[in-house]
Amino acid sequence: MELVIGCVGKPSAGKSTFFNAVTDGKAKVGNFPFTTIEPNEGITYYMTECPCKSRGKSALCKPKYGSCVDGTRHIPVKLLDVAGLIPGASEGAGLGNKFLDDLRHAHVLMHIVDVSGTTNEKGEATIGYDPLNDADWLTSEIHNWIYNNLWRRWSSIARRHTATQAPLRNTFQAQLSGYGASASTVVAVLNSLGDLAKEPCTLTTWGEAEVHKLVDAFLAVRFPTILVLNKADIGNDTDKNIENVAEKYGSDKCFVASAASECFLRNMHAKHIIKYEPGEMMFTTHEDDPSLKIPEPKMSKRLDHVMDMVLFRHGSTGVRAAINAAVDLSNTVVAYPVKSLKNFTTAEGDVFGHAVLVRKGTTVREIAHIISPTVGANFAYAEGEDGRRLPEDEPVVTTNLIVKFTTVASKEGQASAPPPPVEDKKPKKEKAKETPSLE
Incomplete structure (x- = not known):
């Protein structure tokens, strides 16, 4: 399954900086409109508690994709950073047509809002801009794009x-x-x-x-959407803007962030000047760990700024919380297919080796198809962690479902894709259902 989060907003709101803060990508960043022309694609991670933690398997957990750190699972999802949107995009202004076309690939949107008020609706540098209505006009542009296309042909x-x-x-x-x-x-x-x-x-x-x-x-x-109130550590009216936007759209949809601070902390960590884990509210310096390098005065001053204006005030840089919120809004759950319900290993012998993101309501049999078309085609039955046989049409509604699949061919648990069938030699089995989309 490939969940795609679309990173959207007006030019210079910090979309590419946010992209760089949560992926290993290197999107071009600039303080002028339309820095991004072609969409940037990268991998970020949804962080959730892995079932290995409550089952005493943290030390043995070995994900095939992503990672598991002290019982926190990092599940890969795709992030798409598209060109900035300006008023009139639905009529072709700016890169509007390209931006809107790129949106079709996303399942959930993260609207990056420059809450500092230092860029206007066109992404141009300014002072005192009110970002309160940015979310409305972006939604209006997407609405008008679809509406105009439909209404022209409605008759x-x-x-x-x-x-x-x-x-x-x-x-x-x-x-x-x-x-x-x-x-x-x-x-x-x-x-x-x-x-x-x-x-x-x-x-x-x-x-x-x-x-x-x-x-x-x-x-x-x-297109379910969350608002990322970016650049929270700069600007004279930022606190007031955050309060006004959160009051209008609801605090559950708004996530205060400083993508630039996250990029800076990651860079300092890579240079061994601090120890920092993404999403944490603290970092370690030379004063607490002599193995770390002593920062130059300019770096030290900025570290103090990030600590005071971001981490202490907001609890984190906010970028990881925003990613998690976007995945949660996409109405997905995590399933863990295993071969053994005793030691939770996959066919390769890895403990909790696979974590699968699926739409809430996806059936057990559909998950079998997602794991592998062959597993789906040869599906015999599935068992839950308690050994109960699960009805094939049972919808998945809770996360961290641990499930063992048994196929017709082997009568053995199938935790991952088996070797591809040999052409013209494998007997025909029940026709596989189409793998459900995350849509």
Whole structure:
């Protein structure tokens, strides 16, 4: 499974700096609009408690992907840093068309807001800009992009729907698939529309208001968004701006951050000037660990600034908390497929070697397909940690599900992808279901 987080916002809000702070990428950074032209792709990590910790296996845990540090699992997810968005993007202003097209690849959005007020809506340097409405106009641009594309063709869409007498979900699936919508996404949209989308539905009676409601419902399901209030350690009105934005959009959707501080701390750690773990609220210096280098006066002054203005005030740089919140908002859970329910090893012999991110509600059998098409095709049954056989259509609703799969061919637990079948020699088995998308 590949979960993609889209890093969005106006130019110079700190998107590329945030990207560099949470990945090993080296996105180009600049204090001028449109530093990013082509989207940057990198791997970041969702941090969650690994089941190895509560089962006394922390010392033996060996992930195939990511890592496990003292019982904290680091699960890889993809981060996409796209070109900055400015007002009028839906009409082609700036790099609007490219930006909006790049968005189709993301499952959840992180809107990077310059909460310091030192850049205006076009990403130009200024003083005293109020970022309160930045989230609104970004959402409006995405809304208008989709709405305009639909409304231009609405007459033909409605006539075709009437002529074919197709189910509403089929009509909307055809129109919204270009924005990355799956069948389950469309069903969720229809459910949220209530009586407006009740069958039989005559689309020829829909006007602009109804189509706007459709797009609003679609955006809420397709592009869930958190706000990262970046540059929290600079600017004269930053505290007031943070309070106003959090009050308007809800503190549960807002995460105060300083991506530049995280980049600086990581750099100091790499140079052995401090010891620092991403997401922590403290770092160690030469005073506490003589093996570390003594920082130059300029570095020491900045370290003091980060400690006072970021770590002490906000508890961390905020970037890791934002990543975790974005993954949580994508409605995913973690499953741990194993071969042995006794020692929690995979087919390769690694303790908790695999961690799989899946949509909440994904069935046990669908997880088998995600692990491997062969496991899915030869699925016999699955067992939970307590030895109970799990119904193949049982939806996964809680994280850290430990599950053992047994296949028809071997009657043995299958924890990972087996060797590929030999062409024209392997007998045909039950046809595998399509691997579900994270959509």
